[in-house]
Amino acid sequence: MLDSATTQVIAPVAPPPRSRRRARGARALISGLLALLLAGTALVAIETLVRPLPAPTVTRTLAASTIIPGKVPAVPWPESGQAALSVEGVGSLGRSGGSKPVPIASVTKVMTAYVILTEHPLDRGEQGPKLTVSAEQAAAYPAEQARGESLVPVVTGAVFTERQALQAVLLPSANNMARILAAWDAGSIEAFVAKMNDTAAALGMTNTHYTDPSGYDPGTVSTAVDQVILARKAMKLPAFAEIVAQKKATLPVAGTVRNYNSLVGRDGVVGIKTGSTDEAGGCLVFAAVVKVGGRKMTIVGAVLGQPGANTPVQLDRVFRATRPLLRAAAAAIAVHRVVRAGDQVATVRGPLRTGTTISAAQDLTVVGWPGMPVRLDVDIPAVPAQLPAGAEHGRISAVAGNGARVVTPLRTGVRLDPPSTWDRIRQYL
Structure with a gap:
């Protein structure tokens, strides 16, 4: 029979030691996932570098027609006949x-x-x-x-x-x-x-x-x-x-x-x-x-x-x-004058936010009178991936009434360059 004054002490039991094999497996799994992720990213980046860049797109910003401004001429027609x-x-x-x-x-x-x-x-x-x-x-x-x-x-x-x-x-x-x-x-x-x-x-x-x-x-x-x-x-x-x-x-x-x-x-x-x-x-x-x-x-x-x-x-x-x-x-x-030198005619948008503008190189003038409609036609060839600043590219023409067509060239604004390799890779990082 135990003495009522005596306290029994139970020593804590330590958890069993962790398996070294399981720890190594977890680390291997994480490393593998990281490797797969890096490999996938690398493959996408390589595929991106290999794939051709999309061609720049052109958006016309100039209206297709205009009206010669001013007061329409009053013609003194005869009273009879x-x-x-x-x-x-x-x-x-x-x-x-x-x-x-x-x-x-x-x-x-x-x-x-x-x-x-x-x-x-x-x-x-x-x-x-x-x-x-x-x-x-x-x-x-x-x-x-x-x-x-x-x-x-x-x-x-x-x-x-x-x-x-x-x-x-x-x-x-x-x-x-x-x-x-x-x-x-x-x-x-x-x-x-x-x-x-x-x-x-x-x-x-x-x-x-x-x-x-x-x-x-x-x-x-x-x-x-x-x-x-x-x-x-x-x-x-x-x-x-x-x-x-x-x-x-x-x-x-x-x-x-x-x-x-x-x-x-x-x-x-x-x-x-x-x-x-x-x-x-x-x-x-x-x-x-x-x-x-x-x-x-x-x-x-x-x-x-x-x-x-x-x-x-x-x-x-x-x-x-x-x-x-x-x-x-x-x-x-x-x-x-229906178009001024420097008036923007179109914008060019390349891949990854590259771009430039296309504007009239010279004034475009027509013979006519106020109130006469003027048709404005723009001819811009396909834009290459690279264009220097101020390059002649395309033309704009005007026809007033039934008149003859008058033409002036178009020029680019800032230099247009394709995105660099680093810019192309960086979009995936």
């Missing part, structure tokens, strides 16, 4: 008076001359083939004169060169010579008129119909817009442009004849044709050359249906209506 105004190589300044076909009087002779010169072309100064006035054509002169037609005197057997015949048609506006030329070309007036209408259709003159080669017949009708279409084409023929710019000419039988278009030589006017009858009123198709920023620009227009009791009054009124149009057009046309 029709009018249309265009600037060659730029576009239309507008029209007035609607699009109903109306008689055009001797403006018809522009088509007559155009058909003759396309069938029988003449160089500048060239006289061309000869035509002889027949007895029947000469005999018609008294009756034509009695009707009050615009004529040149002719006699049986009179010989005209093609140029002289065209001068008679386009300067003193000879109806009889228009008929003589028509028969000379096509064999008959009817066959020639068919050619006139076929030509009008081919040119897109959808509101025009010819019934005679002179315009004396009021059944010959057109519009100001259609006559501007024809005038632009006719003025591209060297002989036509040369003849309508003359103030006078010397012809067989008639001697010296003068141009009815008294505006020639004033306000830059270089042609082209007047017309006047009771049905048509005063009519004029005109062309004028003005200088804009050192360049020569041609204004082409038509004014039809100006009132008056007779030819002198009708022509005076059509000239009065035309001169303000010419001056307004000349004042409206100017050179406008």
Whole structure:
């Protein structure tokens, strides 16, 4: 029996010693995992270095179009009749008076001359083939004169060169010579008129119909817009442009004849044709050359249906209506800067946040007037991985209205380099 005063002491039992084998296994496992992780990272890095870099991408930052700023020009259109105004190589300044076909009087002779010169072309100064006035054509002169037609005197057997015949048609506006030329070309007036209408259709003159080669017949009708279409084409023929710019000419039988278009030589006017009858009123198709920023620009227009009791009054009124149009057009046309040198056109983004900009190398200017739309086209070739700063790369072009395309080069901003090897590896660390 134990003594109640005696305390029993139990010694603590130490845990069994840890197995050295298990510790070594844990360390090996951790080392293995680290090795696998490092190996995987190395493989990814190696694969990244081997894999080709993506090509740089280009993002356009410039708008596809713009509007020439400023106040849209106010055109002083005539109070009556029709009018249309265009600037060659730029576009239309507008029209007035609607699009109903109306008689055009001797403006018809522009088509007559155009058909003759396309069938029988003449160089500048060239006289061309000869035509002889027949007895029947000469005999018609008294009756034509009695009707009050615009004529040149002719006699049986009179010989005209093609140029002289065209001068008679386009300067003193000879109806009889228009008929003589028509028969000379096509064999008959009817066959020639068919050619006139076929030509009008081919040119897109959808509101025009010819019934005679002179315009004396009021059944010959057109519009100001259609006559501007024809005038632009006719003025591209060297002989036509040369003849309508003359103030006078010397012809067989008639001697010296003068141009009815008294505006020639004033306000830059270089042609082209007047017309006047009771049905048509005063009519004029005109062309004028003005200088804009050192360049020569041609204004082409038509004014039809100006009132008056007779030819002198009708022509005076059509000239009065035309001169303000010419001056307004000349004042409206100017050179406008639509893109400045240094304006950013696009950004370039390469891999790993590399990049540069692409900007206009020079000012880009167009000829036009305020309110005119301008299309901006950008052509940037594929961007290589490396580009020096200020390198020419691509181009930008502008087209105002229906005008010619103007172009300027593009240049890079800061130097574009591919990412270094370390930058490529570092993204995985």
